[in-house]
Every structure is written in structure tokens, then in C-alpha cells.
Amino acid sequence: MVTTVRTNCPRDCYDACGIVVEVREGGRHRVLGDPEHPIARGKLCSKCALAYNGVWQDPQARLLTPLKRSGARGSGAFTPIGWDEALATVAARMNDTVARDGAAAILHTHYSGTLGLIGFLFPNRLFNYLGASEVDPDTICNAAGHVAWTLLFGNSVVGFDPRTARDSACILVWGANPSHSAPHAHEHWLREAPGKIVVVDPIRTESAAQADLHLQPRPGTDAALAFALLHCLGRDGRFDHAYIDAHTVGYDELRADIERATPAWGEAMTGVPAVDIEQAAAFYGAGPALLWAGQGLQRQRTGGNVMRAIGLLPALTGNVGKPGAGFSYLNLAPIIAGLDLDWLGGAPIARAGGKKVSHMELAERLAGDEFKVFFSWNTNPLASAPEQARLRAALAREDLFTVCCDVFMTDTARHADIVLPAASFLEGEDLTFGYFHVLMGAQAKVCEPPGEALPNAEIFRRLARTMGLDEPALFEDDAALIATMMAQMDLGFDFAELKRRGHHAFGDEPLQPWAEQHFATPSGRIELASAQAEAMGLPRTPQPWADDEPPAGRFRLLSPASKWRMNDSYANDPHAADRSGPPAVHLNPSDAAGLGLHDGSAVTLANASGRVPLVARLDDGVLPGTAVAYKGRWPSLEASGTNVNFVHTAQAADMGASSSVHSTLVTIEKA
Ligand SMILES: Nc1nc2c(c(=O)[nH]1)N[C@H]1C(S)=C(S)[C@@H](COP(=O)(O)OP(=O)(O)OC[C@H]3O[C@@H](n4cnc5c(=O)[nH]c(N)nc54)[C@H](O)[C@@H]3O)O[C@H]1N2
Ligand SMILES: Nc1nc2c(c(=O)[nH]1)N[C@H]1C(S)=C(S)[C@@H](COP(=O)(O)OP(=O)(O)OC[C@H]3O[C@@H](n4cnc5c(=O)[nH]c(N)nc54)[C@H](O)[C@@H]3O)O[C@H]1N2
Ligand code: SF4
Ligand SMILES: [Mo]
Numbered sequence: 001m002v003t004t005v006r007t008n009c010p011r012d013c014y015d016a017c018g019i020v021v022e023v024r025e026g027g028r029h030r031v032l033g034d035p036e037h038p039i040a041r042g043k044l045c046s047k048c049a050l051a052y053n054g055v056w057q058d059p060q061a062r063l064l065t066p067l068k069r070s071g072a073r074g075s076g077a078f079t080p081i082g083w084d085e086a087l088a089t090v091a092a093r094m095n096d097t098v099a100r101d102g103a104a105a106i107l108h109t110h111y112s113g114t115l116g117l118i119g120f121l122f123p124n125r126l127f128n129y130l131g132a133s134e135v136d137p138d139t140i141c142n143a144a145g146h147v148a149w150t151l152l153f154g155n156s157v158v159g160f161d162p163r164t165a166r167d168s169a170c171i172l173v174w175g176a177n178p179s180h181s182a183p184h185a186h187e188h189w190l191r192e193a194p195g196k197i198v199v200v201d202p203i204r205t206e207s208a209a210q211a212d213l214h215l216q217p218r219p220g221t222d223a224a225l226a227f228a229l230l231h232c233l234g235r236d237g238r239f240d241h242a243y244i245d246a247h248t249v250g251y252d253e254l255r256a257d258i259e260r261a262t263p264a265w266g267e268a269m270t271g272v273p274a275v276d277i278e279q280a281a282a283f284y285g286a287g288p289a290l291l292w293a294g295q296g297l298q299r300q301r302t303g304g305n306v307m308r309a310i311g312l313l314p315a316l317t318g319n320v321g322k323p324g325a326g327f328s329y330l331n332l333a334p335i336i337a338g339l340d341l342d343w344l345g346g347a348p349i350a351r352a353g354g355k356k357v358s359h360m361e362l363a364e365r366l367a368g369d370e371f372k373v374f375f376s377w378n379t380n381p382l383a384s385a386p387e388q389a390r391l392r393a394a395l396a397r398e399d400l401f402t403v404c405c406d407v408f409m410t411d412t413a414r415h416a417d418i419v420l421p422a423a424s425f426l427e428g429e430d431l432t433f434g435y436f437h438v439l440m441g442a443q444a445k446v447c448e449p450p451g452e453a454l455p456n457a458e459i460f461r462r463l464a465r466t467m468g469l470d471e472p473a474l475f476e477d478d479a480a481l482i483a484t485m486m487a488q489m490d491l492g493f494d495f496a497e498l499k500r501r502g503h504h505a506f507g508d509e510p511l512q513p514w515a516e517q518h519f520a521t522p523s524g525r526i527e528l529a530s531a532q533a534e535a536m537g538l539p540r541t542p543q544p545w546a547d548d549e550p551p552a553g554r555f556r557l558l559s560p561a562s563k564w565r566m567n568d569s570y571a572n573d574p575h576a577a578d579r580s581g582p583p584a585v586h587l588n589p590s591d592a593a594g595l596g597l598h599d600g601s602a603v604t605l606a607n608a609s610g611r612v613p614l615v616a617r618l619d620d621g622v623l624p625g626t627a628v629a630y631k632g633r634w635p636s637l638e639a640s641g642t643n644v645n646f647v648h649t650a651q652a653a654d655m656g657a658s659s660s661v662h663s664t665l666v667t668i669e670k671a
Contacts (some may be wrong), residue, residue: 001025002022002023002024002191002555003022003023004020004021004022004023005020005021005023005444005446006018006020006021006034006440006442006444006499006500006501006502007019007020007021007024007423007425007426007441007442007443007444007446007502008113008432008441008443008502008503009021009044009048009432010049010115010116010119010120010425010432010443011048011112011114011115011334011428011566011569012111012112012115012262012566012567013040013041013045013566014178014180014181014185014434014435014436014437015040015045015175015183015184015185015434015436015437016035016039016046016333016432016433016434016435016436016437016439016441016613017033017034017039017040017044017045017184017246018033018036018037018040018441018502018503019031019033019034019040019044019052020032020033020034020035020205021034021035021426022412023224023446023448024075024448025124026571028057029057029426029446029447030053031044031049031052031053031056031127031426032044032049032106032547034081034502035504036069036394036502038437038505039184039185039188039434039437039439040090040184041184041188042122043184045184046183046563046564047563047564047565047566047570048566048570050570050573050575050576050579051569051570051573051575051576052299052426053568054573054574054575054576055408055570055572055573055574055576056407056424056426057426059211059450059451060409061408061409061572062398062421062424062450062453063370063406063407063409063413063419063421063422063451063453063517064080064410064421064450064451064452064453065080065081065082066080066081066082066083066085066086066418066419066420066421066452067079067080067081067086067088067418067419067420067421068081068085068086068089068417068418069416069417069418069419072318073370073395073396073402073414073415074392074396074411074414074415074636075250075414076409076414076636078419078430079219081462082452083452083454083462086418086420087462087463087466088466090403090418090420090463090466091466091467091468092462093372093373093401094106094130094463094467095467095468095667096372097372097373097401098130099418101372102131102353102538103130103131103132103351103354104131104132104133104353104354105133105355105370105371105372105373106127106130106133106371106373106375107132107133107134107355107357107365107366107373107374107375108132108133108134108135108374108375108376108377109134109137109362109375109376109377109379110123110124110135110137110139110376110377110378110379111137111141111379111384112137112141112378112379112416112567113377113378113379113380113406113407113422114378114424114425114430114456114571115433116340116343116425116428116430116431116432116574117334117341117344117430117431117432117433118430118431118455118456118457118478118481118482119378119425119428119430119455119457119564120456121341121345121458122344122345122346122457122460122476122481123377123378123456123459123460124203124345124346125345125346125349125460125473125474126346126460126463126464126469126474127346127349127352127354127375128346128347128349128351128354129346129349129350129464129469129471129473129474129659130651131350131351131352131353132352132354132375133354133355133356133357133371133493134354134355134356134357135357135358135359135362135381136356136357136358136359136657137379138656138658139358139359139360139652139656139657139658139659140168140359140384140385140658140659141295141658141659142295142298142330142658143653143655143656143657143658143659144182144299144304144307144327144653144655144656144658144659145293145295145297145298145303145304145307145329145535145656145658146329147304147330147658148298148303148304148306148307148308148311148349148655149308149311150308151308151521151527151530151532151533151538152307152308152311152315152521152526152527152530153311153327153519153521154519154520154521155328155519155520156329156330156526157330157331157332157335158331158332158335158336158513158514159292159327159328159329159330159331159436159513160290160326160327160328160331160438160474160513161326161331161350161437161438161510161511161512161513162185162189162323162328162331162436163509163510164290164324164325164326164510164512165189165192165193165194165195165290165324166193166194166324166325166510167288167323167324167510168193168194168195168288168289168290168324168325169195169196169283169287169288169289169324170195170196170197170198170283170284170286170287170289170290171190171195171196171197171289171290171292172198172200172221172280172283172284172289172290172291172292172313173190173197173198173199173207173211173292173294173295173516174199174200174222174292174293174296174310175200175201175290175293175294175295175296175298176207176224176255176292176293176294176295176296176297177201177203177205177207177294177296177560177561178190178207179205179207179210179563180205180206180560180561180562180563180630181241181294181302181560181561182436185436186206186207186210190207190210191210192212195283195289195290195324196211196212196213196283196286197210197211197213198211198212198213198214198215198280198283199213199214199215200212200214200215200217200222200225200280201214201215201216201625202216202217202218202219202558202622202626203216203558203560203621203622203628204216204620204621204622205583205621208621209621212283212379212399212563213276213279213280213283215272215276215277216271216272216558216623217270217271217272217560217632218270218271218546218547218549218623218625218626219300219556219623219663220300220301220302220306220433220547220556220662220663221269221270221271221304221546221547222270222297222309222310223302223305223308223309223310223542223543223544223545223546224261224265224269224270224544224545224546225266225269225270225272225277226306226309226310226312226313226542226544227257227258227261227266227271227309227544228261228262228263228265228266228267228269228272228277229266229277229281229284229652230260230261230312230313230316231258231260231261231262231263231266231282231317232263232278232281232282232285233279233284233285233313233317233650234258234259234282234316236282236285237316237654238281238285238287239316239318240316240317240594242318242319243317243318243320244315244316244318244616247315247320247517247525247526248315248518248525248527248528249523249525249526249527249529250526250527250528250529250530250540250541251316251528253528253541254312254528254529254541254542255541256628257410257544258341258544259328260544261544262274263275263277263278269544269546270546271623277404278440284313284317285317285411287317287319287324287325288319288322288323288324288325289313289314289317289319289324289325290297290319290324290325290326290327290328291311291313291314291319291327291328292327292328293307293310293325293327293328293345295329296558296560296561296657296662297298297310298653298669299658299660299661299662299663300547300653300654300660300662300663301547301651301653301654301660301663302545302653302654303548303653303654303655303658303660304654304655304656304658305538305539305542305543305545305651305654305655307316307329308542309542309543309544311327311542312528312542313327314326314327315526316528320514320517320526321512321513321514321515321516321517322512322515323510323512326513326514330435330436331434331435331437331438331513332433332437332623333433333434333435333437333439333440333506334350334433334436334440334635336429336438336506336511336513337433337440337488337506338488338489338490339485339488339489340488343484344398344481344485346473347471347660348473349471349474351496353647358652358657358658359381359385359386359650359659360386360651360652360657360658360659361650361652361657362381362385362387362391362649362650363385363386363387363390363391363393363394363650364390364394364650365562366391366394366395366397366400367390367393367394367397368565369397369399370401371400372400372401373400373401373402373403374400374401374403375402375403375405376402376403376404376405376416377404377405377406377420377422377455377456378404378422379412380406380410380411380412380567380568380634381409381412381636382395382411382412382414382415382635383412383568383571383632383633383634383645384567384568384631384632384641384645385645385648386609386645386649386650386659386661387530387609387610387645387648387649387650388609388610388635388642388643388645388647388648389588389610389646389647390608390609392415392452392464395415396415396627401417401649402415402416402417402418402475403416403417403418403419403420404416404418404419404420405419405420405422405456405459406419406421406423407421407422407423407453408572410568410634410636411562411634411635411636412636414501414636421451421452421453421454422453422454422455422456422459423449423453423454423455423456424449424453425443426445426446426447427445427446427449427450427453427455428443428449428455428458429442429443429444429445429478429479429495430443430455430478430482431443431482431483431485431668437505438505438506438511439503439504439505439506440458440489440498440503440504441498441502441503441504442495442498442501442502442503442545444497445476449571452466457476457478457481458478459615460474461474461475461477464512475656477516482495483495486498490613491504519575527571528541528542529541536655538654538655538659546668547663549625550625550665551665553667554666554667555591555625555626555627555665555666555667555668556625556626556627556628556662556663556664556665557585557586557626557628557629557644557647557662557666558626558627558628558629558662558664559628559629559630559631559644559645559648559661559662559664560628560630560631560662561628561630561631561632562580562631562632563580563630564576564579564580564634565580565630565631566575566632567630567631567632568631568632568633569632569636570632571633571634571637571638572634576602577637580630582615583612583613583614583615583629583633583638583640583643583644584614584615584616584617585605585614585615585616585617585627585628585629585668586605586617586618586619586621586622586627586628586629587616587617587618587619587622587627587628587668588618588619588620588622588623588624588625588630589619589620590617590624591624591625591668592616592618593629595668595669595670596670597616597618597670598616598618599616599617599618600615600616600617601615601616601670601671602614602615602616602670603615603616603668603669603670603671604650604668604669604671605627605629605644605647605667605668606656606666606667606669607647607649607664607665607666607667608649609646609647609648609649609650610642610646610647611642611646612629612640612642612643612644612646613640613642613648613671614629616668627666627668629644630644631643631644631645647664647666648661648664649663649665650663651663
């Protein structure tokens with residue numbers, strides 16, 4: 001007998017798809033897109049269609065019981081143990097550490113495995129209550145952009161409602177690649193938008209190829225490009241001076257920089273032809289216009305400055321808070337819905353004393369003896385973090401006790417002392433959300449977890465109990481958490497009804513989040529010039545900077561989102577791995593010729609952080625001087641035992657101690 005269950009995809013993805021599962025007793029379930037979901041429209045992305053019907057349901061691949069290491073770290077030798085022994089072992093080490101070294105000697109790291117709100121946030125309650133240290137999750141992804149747009153707009157997590165594209169004359173997609181990272185936005189939203197589409201990306205992505213105009217700047221030159229666009233907009237009378245006077249501060253401090261940034265100067269600084277700069281400014285200036293700032297964009301040494309610079313476009317043209325106008329970095333539906341995420345993550349019960357560690361310093365800090373317990377859950381740093389060689393060496397420390405909680409035997413799990421098996425999103429209830437579209441979804445339980453796997457929250461409730469803790473917030477069950485969140489959202493119906501509907505979209509008409517023109521900055525206005533920035537040691541105003549071209553013999557390596565993997569998830573799905581092919585580096589044919597390479601030549605990328613062998617692919621969509629190798633492979637599954645993060649240099653960006661992965665420089669040698 002086949003029944004169907006409606007649920008939602010909780011991956012770290014712009015699309016937030018609705019799902020329908022055909023449940024087959026005793027067999028594989030079929031996981032499909034929900035035909036009634038406005039984004040999914042009956043289809044999952046190609047990677048999830050493979051992985052949710054593949055490795056996610058494969059009992060051979062899933063972690064089924066807790067495990068205890070029985071061989072060398074990284075060897076993958078483990079003995080199955082029961083939950084009682086696993087939790088007793090972890091609890092004892094954590095309690096001992098608290099007693100001997102203080103809770104700050106426990107370092108936990110977590111991120112984007114599931115973004116189901118309970119699975120994503122509830123485990124933080126335990127670490128917050130203890131006063132443990134945390135690897136700041138956003139430092140691997142988007143912290144620079146958050147700091148930049150908080151300085152500028154006072155908020156970086158509320159953006160335009162994508163439905164407002166119907167009123168827009170232009171959508172400027174700057175440093176996002178929807179064809180990989182938001183496949184439904186690529187296929188439907190951008191194609192159906194009536195306005196002109198302009199994509200700014202050093203790679204001719206599928207989204208760029210499909211756009212009305214593709215600006216292809218050299219990586220790290222975006223701030224200069226933004227100023228050249230502003231020059232054209234100002235010159236052509238496209239600035240909204242009434243808006244500037246009423247809602248911004250600091251315009252006078254920018255004027256000279258904008259005047260100097262002629263299109264010819266812009267071409268020299270960025271490599272984008274002056275005529276294309278003019279054309280992009282004309283499209284955007286026709287207004288109303290939308291600006292979508294990707295997360296890839298700000299993963300640069302001066303990524304914060306880039307974000308502040310491009311944010312000047314909506315500010316000076318008054319493209320804020322009216323139909324068809326706006327800007328978006330993230331657009332967190334839970335915030336718009338009124339959810340109290342601090343409560344969910346345990347801020348009210350937090351004890352002081354825990355340290356924050358940036359991913360950019362993780363390998364270095366773990367190598368010392370500051371931390372005694374390293375607890376990784378919902379993330380796989382031994383695939384996703386920089387400086388892989390150093391990080392692995394640090395995790396080999398005999399006096400460091402490592403716990404990993406995941407759905408699969410990842411590289412991080414292989415290096416752990418104790419592995420805790422997590423249930424997947426098909427196996428428990430939760431709330432899901434959009435961070436581009438304004439949607440909340442119900443995560444319904446489709447089936448029982450395989451083996452003894454448990455949902456994240458249940459694992460941490462049991463651990464807290466085993467540790468002998470008695471704070472009630474550590475034991476709140478999922479039903480109570482969901483009921484509280486439903487009450488906070490006040491949708492007028494309960495979770496059972498949300499499960500029946502699948503999702504909730506806020507209103508039939510596009511929301512206008514900035515219509516009130518309230519900005520949570522010190523002045524209450526958009527801060528084109530910022531005293532706060534100055535106090536942080538940053539320039540008062542965004543600067544028209546452009547990175548130099550790489551020195552001779554070196555290439556700028558971009559390693560953005562892969563079409564076939566979700567971060568480092570699905571690397572272990574055989575069909576997704578087949579589609580993605582061997583690990584490759586895409587090079588401009590002229591660079592390949594200079595290096596004596598053909599399509600398929602074996603090459604090695606190298607720098608002071610490490611080396612990674614790859615296969616060269618000739619690709620005229622990549623700029624000369626640039627190399628592209630998509631992220632997300634598991635070193636343990638590669639013949640070389642490496643991935644691109646072996647050459648990912650841990651250099652913090654200018655803001656937020658955040659990743660500058662797309663500023664990585666490498667040499668390329670024929671192997
Ligand atoms: N070179 C390079 N590296 C990058 C980036 C880049 O652009 N280039 N991007 C960075 C970015 S933006 C990010 S966000 C990070 C993401 O890096 P990660 O957080 O490591 O990536 P994910 O694949 O999202 O999730 C990690 C793990 O969560 C597990 N998981 C899934 N569901 C659950 C669950 O319900 N419970 C538990 N316990 N585990 C679960 C998955 O099996 C997976 O192993 O990678 C960063 N790394
Ligand atoms: N399929 C798939 N989808 C994903 C993910 C995934 O791994 N796979 N990861 C998810 C996560 S965690 C995140 S954070 C998002 C990230 O998704 P996006 O926001 O799209 O970010 P990236 O894929 O890192 O990079 C996007 C584009 O930025 C470009 N870029 C790099 N450097 C520069 C530059 O200097 N200037 C400009 N203008 N562009 C530049 C890259 O060439 C790339 O095409 O995607 C999410 N969705
Ligand atoms: S990962 Fe994104 S595109 Fe794929 S099914 Fe999930 S929400 Fe949709
Ligand atoms: Mo991310």
C-alpha cells in the first residue's frame with residue numbers, strides 16, 4: 001500500500017522546497033517535489049532527487065548505532081556500542097572537563113546539516129547552559145556580509161520578498177549562482193521576471209548565460225564596479241535625492257569617489273567593458289530594481305567592503321521599501337514570522353565564559369591545549385573548513401576528546417572518539433523555513449529512523465540527562481517546542497493543519513519589509529558613512545577598491561557551490577558522485593595553453609596550506625587568471641585523500657572574522 005506524506009526540505013538552500021513522499025511499507029519511499037508548493041512546483045533539484053531517493057535511505061550508508069573508536073583516528077575503525085555507553089562516555093568527559101578546566105574548554109561546532117529549526121538550534125541550549133565555547137558558524141559562510149549590511153542598513157536578514165519581482169524593471173544578481181544554489185529561482189523566478197536580468201559573476205554560470213547582461217569582473221573587483229555603476233546612475237539623474245536627504249547619512253563623503261569612478265576607470269579596474277557598465281546602469285536605473293547579493297560574493301579579503309559598496313546602489317537610487325524595489329542578502333522567514341530564535345537556542349539560560357572561535361583560526365586554536373573536548377554536530381568540518389591538513393593534525397591530539405553527531409560516516413566522524421547517529425529530516429517533526437522566499441514549512445515524520453538513530457534534539461536531551469543536569473529548558477520535547485513556535489507565529493491554525501497544508505506563505509501579496517524606512521543603525525538612517533565602522537577600524541565609507549590581479553604564476557581559486565552537492569552533503573551518494581565526475585579545476589583555454597595542459601590533464605593545485613590533485617577542464621566561461629573547483633567533496637572518498645579545502649587559506653575577511661575562500665591563491669602544475 002502506498003500513502004503520501006507532505007513535508008519540506010530543510011537543507012541550507014534559497015529554495016525551501018515542499019516535498020511529497022510516497023511511503024511504501026517495507027520498501028524505499030519515493031521522495032518527490034510537492035506539486036502544490038509555489039517554489040518546488042512538483043520537482044526537487046537534481047541533487048536532492050538523487051540523494052533523498054539514494055544514500056539518505058540506504059541503511060548501508062547511514063549511521064545506525066553509536067560507535068566507539070577502535071583504531072587510529074581517521075582510520076574508520078569503530079565498534080558499535082549502545083546509547084547508554086555512548087552517552088555515559090561523552091557525559092563523563094564533558095563533566096570532567098567542566099570540573100577540571102571549565103566549560104569553556106568544551107568547543108562545539110555546528111552548522112548547516114539540517115536547518116529544521118529544532119534540529120538546527122535546540123542542541124545549542126546544552127552548550128549555552130554549560131557556558132561552552134563555540135565555533136562561530138557564520139564565519140565559514142556569510143559573517144562579513146552580515147556585519148557590512150548591519151553597518152549600512154542596520155539589518156542583514158530581512159530582504160525583498162521575491163514575489164515583488166513582478167513589479168521590477170531589473171534584477172541585479174550579484175555574486176550568487178542560482179543555477180547551482182537556488183535551482184528553482186534559476187528555472188522559474190528569474191525566467192518569469194518581467195524585468196531585465198543582470199548577473200555579476202567572474203564565471204559564466206548557467207544563470208549568467210541566461211541573463212540579459214552578464215558582467216564578468218575579475219574576482220575581488222566588485223566594489224570598484226559598484227562605484228562605476230554609481231557614477232553612471234548619478235550622472236544620468238538616477239539618484240533619488242529626496243530619498244537620500246530623508247533616509248541616509250553621509251552622501252557628501254562619497255561624492256568625490258563616485259565622480260572619479262568613470263566607466264573607463266571601471267573597465268580598467270575590473271575588466272568589465274565600459275559599454276556593459278553603462279548598459280547595466282541603464283537597466284538598473286530604469287527602476288524599480290532589485291539587488292540580490294549572493295553569499296559567494298563576500299567570501300573575499302575585502303568582502304565586507306564589497307557588500308557595503310554594492311548596498312549603495314539601492315540606497316542612492318531609493319530602491320528601498322516599494323513594490324519591485326529592494327535588496328536581499330538573507331530574508332529569514334522565521335524573523336518575519338515572529339519566532340523567538342534566541343529562546344529556541346537557549347540564550348535565556350546561557351552562562352557567560354564560553355569563547356567564540358572563528359573558523360579562520362580553528363586549526364590553530366585546536367592545535368594548542370586550550371580545548372579538551374571538540375563536539376561537532378550537524379556539520380562536517382573535515383570537508384568544509386579551511387586548512388584541512390592543519391585541522392586534521394590538530395584533531396590527532398591525544399588529549400583531545402572528539403564527538404561527532406551526523407547522519408553518515410563523514411570524514412569528521414572518522415576522526416571522532418565517539419560517533420552519535422542522527423536521524424534525517426524524514427524521520428522526525430520540525431519546522432522549516434525559507435531564507436529567500438517568505439515561507440514556513442512543516443517537517444513531518446515520514447518513517448522511523450533506521451537502526452538506533454535519533455533526531456538531534458533527542459540526542460541532546462538524553463545527553464543533558466546523562467550529565468545529571470536539571471534545567472527544564474534542556475528537556476523540552478519537540479511537541480512542546482513546536483506548539484510554542486506555532487503560538488509565537490500566531491498563524492491562526494495548529495501544526496497538524498500546517499502539516500496538511502505543507503507550508504505557509506505570508507500573505508497573498510508581496511511583503512514590503514522596508515516600507516517604513518526604519519533602519520536599526522545609530523542614526524536610524526541608512527549609514528553611507530558610518531562612525532561605527534570607523535570605530536571598528538574600518539573606513540567610514542565603502543571604498544572603490546579592486547584587488548590586484550594575482551602575481552605571475554598564481555591563480556585566484558574560486559570554489560563555489562556545486563550543482564551536485566549541497567555543501568559537502570551528497571558527496572557520498574553514488575549517483576550524485578557519478579554526475580559530478582572526477583574532481584576538476586576549470587581553466588580558461590588560454591591559461592591551459594600557457595601551462596601546456598589539455599582537457600583532462602592531471603594537475604596539482606598548491607600553496608602554503610597544502611596541495612590537491614585535480615583534472616583540468618578547459619572552460620571559456622572562466623576568466624584568465626582564475627581557476628574554479630566546486631566545493632563539497634569528502635577527502636576520504638577521493639583517491640588523493642584531499643579536497644579543495646586543503647588549499648583553502650584561512651585568512652579572515654575585513655569584517656566578521658569571516659571566510660575569504662574565493663581570495664585563495666594557488667599555483668597550478670602539470671602532474
Ligand atoms: N572551499 C569552500 N569551502 C566551503 C565553502 C565554499 O564556498 N568553498 N562554503 C562554506 C559554506 S557557505 C558553508 S555553509 C559550509 C557548510 O559546511 P557543512 O556544515 O560542513 O555542510 P553541510 O553539508 O550543510 O552539513 C554537514 C553535515 O550535516 C549532516 N546532517 C544532515 N542532516 C543532519 C541532521 O539532521 N543531524 C545531524 N546531526 N547531521 C546532519 C550531513 O550529513 C553533513 O555531513 O561549508 C563551507 N565550506
Ligand atoms: N547546489 C548547491 N546549493 C547550495 C549550496 C551548495 O553547496 N550546493 N550551498 C548553500 C550555501 S551554505 C550557501 S552559503 C549558498 C551559496 O550560494 P551563493 O550565494 O550562490 O554563493 P557561492 O556558490 O559561493 O558563489 C556564488 C557565485 O559567486 C561568484 N563569486 C566568487 N567570487 C566572486 C567575486 O569576487 N565577485 C563576484 N561578483 N562573484 C564572485 C562565484 O563565481 C559563484 O558563481 O548556497 C546554498 N545552496
Ligand atoms: S536543496 Fe534546495 S532546491 Fe534542492 S530540494 Fe532542497 S530546497 Fe529544493
Ligand atoms: Mo553557507
